[in-house]
Amino acid sequence: MENFLTQTLVYLGAAVVSVPIAKRLGLGSVLGYLIAGVIIGPFALGLTGQLADVMKFAEFGVVILLFLIGLEVQPSMLWDMRKAIFGLGGAQVLGTGLAIAAASLALGLPWQQALAVGLVLAMSSTAIVLQTLDEKGLRQGPVGRAAFGVLLLQDLAVIPLFALLPLLATGAPHPTETNGGHGGGSLVAHLPVWAQMLSVFAAVGAVVGGGRYLVRPVFRFIAKARLREIFVAAALLIVVAVASLMQIVGLSPALGAFLAGVVLAESEFRRELETDIEPFRGLLLGLFFITVGAGVNLPLVASQPLTLLGLVIGLMALKFLVMYGLARLFGAPKRGAMAVATALAQGGEFAFVLLTFTVGAGVIGAQLAALLTAAVAVSMAFTPLAMILYERVAALMDAAIPDVVPDTGDFDEGEPDIIIAGFGRFGQITGRLLSANGFKSTVLDSDIEQIELLRRFGRRVHYGDATRLDLLRQAGADRARMLIVALDDREKTVELVETARKAFPDLVILARAWDRRHAYDLLANGADAVERETFESALALGTTALQKLGFRAHRAHRAAAFFRRHDRRTFEELRPMWGQEEAYILASRDAAQTMDRLLNADLHRMRPGDAGGAWNTASLDEELREQAAREGAE
């Protein structure tokens, strides 16, 4: 326990100190974590303890990252990305692999080793690439899409690589080290190939089927319990369960998590899952970067600095060139291709695993592996720097060609114009009106039965308590134009208006008010406009009543319109009073007091006949009658 606390202290302390500094220096958080790792690592301060254990734990951050990405990828989107995944991704793995192999061959490695090194180093770091692109705001655009497609195929390619690499063995295998952590947990490795294949399909089927038919009812059940921590626990449970299952059948846990994410991307719990799991992703990824930093073999770096530097620069340059060429070939604009190629130029975390594995399989020597591991780690550390370099070059290019089209693409199709919190009897009508007029809205509702029903009618509704700021942010509140609060709960409505106003000063906030008092309360808390939920419908029923009592339709309509105007004026007039007499109003007599005031105002301003006073031609008729009499007399 003491050891655990010390370790936590070391890792958290290093992160908290170095990451903000790195960010302030414009180096990005990834480099901050890596530097923190180097400092506390076994070759510097030596505070990291059992680094291998921590690393395994931290790798779970990558699993969570892929799960979260999966949540953002609709199955249809995955299909749209098939060109990026199989075309660009496949070309990258093969092209880069062969290019590095050729270079290795030129440096004097035998072809088997050269090919193994090439394929291993062709992999990029999912964690670093995505984190970096995220920080640069590029992940949602075409650049992010292309990079992600390539990364996804690399994840897939790891599976055959494990089968392929042992075939390149030239030396004797080291059976003790064949456990590379990746396929390491596989319980089916001893089975014949067909059985292994079968178990893989069964596992994938279980993830898809479970996500479709099992997870949603379970989540619904949990949601009804309204215990947030259990929801978080259930979300983590899914990710862990899928990762374990994948490990059992020998697939990449990250890939499995991605698949689970995609399956759940269309569920109503998507936003809630994202919000709940997000913090774990950040922390674990940070931990992961720290362990990578800590793993840099400083003595090795110190003993062969030039060789290593040459290797890193050569590796990154080669990866950059191949990727740039391929991206251009696949139709990316120059800038986009540069961004993708820069982002993907480092070696990946799979390289660590695969290098250990290749040594174990007797393909390459331990010394070469150590050198390459160090090179990969350093190349990861160089990635944020390379991105900064890319930005400089891109800025120069922009300056040279002033009318470059910004690389934002049309990926923001999911950005809502409006967020509607609460999609019950009230929110639905408002929402329907807005969507009928072409506005996109994201809907949040916490009544699981309501969501059920709406989804059956094909509406996109997300489960979640909208008063939570993080969920609001997930829903896009910092980019949306408007928030419509249509909750069924007085207190929560006020709470949400207050929270949203503080967090998003520019957001237009409209709110459904319970009654007059609630309406004042909401305005005082920052709502831009409110509507008393029963006011318009009561007025409409009153209009019908007037018609049934014999008023012509137009007169009844005008009477209601007149009354509405009068009431809204009274509402504004009583508003300052409400503020002063808050304490009094909150006392028991408030309702009667307000009503008294209102009735007085009604009588004072709305004399009977006022509403129908229009079109009263009495005075004109009188004059015409006099005129006619005069004419008759003449």
Added chain:
Amino acid sequence: MTDASTGPVTPSTSGVLLVLAHPALERSRANRALAKAAKGLSGVTFKDLYEVYPDFVVDIEAEQAALLAHDVVALQFPLYWYSTPSLMKEWLDLVWLHGFAYGEGGEALKGKRLFVACTTGASAKAYHAHGYNRFSMDEFLRPLEQTAHLCGMGWETPFVVHGASVKDDDALKAEAERYKARLASLLPALSTSGKTEA
């Protein structure tokens, strides 16, 4: 918007579409008397605009279909500031569209007839070059006459009740009978059935 070809198909056109606009019919003795007389006629479809569209949101498709289904369009209204009440103007603006009523492809009303029935507060004498209104009723109704012309419609001699608010019940009854006869004369000899709306 909607042109004749996409509007609801009507097997045959017949009768008079009587469009009435009075924002306070409950106060108008003259217009009520006229409307009551018209309602007694078969072959007249009665449409009370302020009753059907109290919020001024005119249903364009429904109104165009109604126009298509009749041979004669009759407009009944009190003269307000030498023009129609605002909702009737709104109705004209929204329904008698380019491409439907006039202009290229706008032949929906061609061959139909436009008949105006109008009440005024002032006496007939006022609507004269030497009266205080300085112009004749024919001149004040020119915008509608030209509307009919542009739409290829025939222009029927307008029916006008002057001094409406001064007339006693008997006088109004006589005017209503005259109105009824005028409307009947516009109907084809063998009218089928009387339709009433609102």
